[in-house]
Amino acid sequence: MLMRNAGLLALTSLSLFGCGGADMDLPDGDYAPPTAEAIASIPQGLTRGDVDYRAWQWTTVGMLYCQVPNGQWDSFCGYTCNRTGAANTTQWNPYRSDCSGLVSWxxxxxxxxxxxxxIFNDTSQTQRVGHWDMQMGDAITTHNGSSGHTMIFHGWNADGSARVFQELRCGLNAQDVNIPFVRNADGSLRWAADGRTYWPVRKKVL
Structure with missing residues (x-):
């Protein structure tokens, strides 16, 4: 698998919150139960490498953050979700391109x-694990009422930071970044830049 070098994000402001900040009410997309046709189209037997590559592809094309599928009006962000170039595909267009849309894809x-x-609470689909057990393709997730943030974990860097793929907030494109999480004794993670506690979450079939 070809992977580009990890991008670096300067976390210089506490105002940079994820897909729902601690002091904001960010609805993380409206969940609609999938149709039988959509279920039939879900790729089966994805490996961790597949998950990692799919998240990397999403960030590589610079997918614009939207809480709606392509072509729809995003009332929260205040713009129409208009994906262009390599980001405009029949596979991606039905997905929200917010943080959980990226993880879902x-x-x-x-x-x-x-x-x-x-992602955070449905134990029939996912399970929380400790940071010591994190593997490529797991999600790192927080949830608080109607707001939350999630990202795909690629791996630990030599300096102890985590390389992740994420959609952060309105107006930004998807990111391949390194985040210096603090590793808590209970297995959770703390991202000092947004002040929240995250848990590693695993899709049960991976």
């Missing part, structure tokens, strides 16, 4: 994708 979940509540 990477995990092979049907469009428009799960929200962070499903």
């Amino acid at each position: 990477a995990w092979g979940v049907s469009a428009p994708g799960w929200n962070t509540n499903t």
